[in-house]
Amino acid sequence: MRLLFQLIWRNNFTLFFVLLQIFCFYLIAKNNRFQQASVLNATNQVVTNTMEVVNYVKEYIHLRDNNTSLAEENARLRTLLTENKYELNSVYSPVKDSINLQQYEYITANVINNSLHHRNNFITLNKGSLQGVKPEMGVIGPKGIVGIVNHVSEHYCTVMSLLHKESSSSVMIKRNKFFGSLKWDGENPNYMYLNEIDKTVPIIKGDSIVTTAFSSTYPSGIFIGRVVDFQVEPGSPFYKIKVRLAMNFSGLSHVYVVRNLMKKEQSSLEGLNKAKEDEQ
């Protein structure tokens, strides 16, 4: 027994190191599990206040780009307004829209922290649970999707960027509706790779890539980017398609958090299917 204590005492430095290291790995593992609320994440007060100051300065640098892309978006949305459409059939102009139910609502938010040059990138937004942001909501920018909400505090939330090792979004080729998953290889923040598209599907360089509604995170049909290159992986039945993103992550400042009002309905229905499969 005494020998054991002596042994421990002699190696206290190493033992202390191992103990702290185990604690570190616990923190890493805990944070990597999507959705774990933890105290040590970037939604805490001190961190977000600092980030807000940094961002206040950074916003000026990208002001011109942001203004143009927001103006472009405004123009696009303006064309969709009903006032701009000529009414062909005034007899059926409904006062209250009972045919189209509102499915998606948008919460505007400002990016207060963003990274591009890590393997796993996160974004911090200045909206939180008080404004109705919840984990797993999608986030879209003026020119495409941005990521999925990860942690939420009262006034802030962090977003797992598309530029993350674990990020995988369900997207499709607009022309022929074949779908696959969009992933990032960690090299260039302007390009992502579309996998799981069968190599018999015809693809043309320049094909538009848009979102699907499968995950119920984003509305379907949001333009993400264009195919710039594709090749067949040797020994694989799928293409590896290189997609140039329409959005520039580096200048990102105004984004929208997507609230899907029917998400609960869709996922509970899909949950039923899954429960049945598990039984069999």
Next chain:
Amino acid sequence: MILVILRHLFRFLLLMSLQILILNNIQLGTFINPFLYILFLLSLPVNLPKLLLLPIAFLTGLSIDMFQNTPGMHASACLFMMYLRPYWLKMISPRDGYDIETEPSIKKLGFAWYIAYASLLVFVHHLFLFFIEVFRFSEFFDTLTRIALSSLLTLLLIIIAQYLTSKPKTTN
């Protein structure tokens, strides 16, 4: 004694703000990522009790982690680096040993010695950090390039910082 602690505390705050406010926001391609804040750990006195090194390293790493949203990663890399430091110091100690309360610096121990001292520890820190972040071997060579380029830049910044802050030699 108080003065020494205050000096280190000041260095800690300065390097932390430099890292968080400026270096984390500079985008030099996806491959380069300097981490100047470890200069604080490298400059801790040689005679500091070994057991004190680890909590200091842990807290330093953790404070960076909070801002990077990577709980544990920097803490883990810093711990590993500081665990190796006493052994590495012993291996490369000058012929007549270290002075009491020496802080490793170019001015006190010479350029060649400092490069040897810092390059291994910086490399070890970056190696640990980047592999934990990626956590898979399929991107082995990409990660290695990242580590090499980032280590070089960090080392360069550390050397520049040393020359910028050390007072010019007074002629006696």
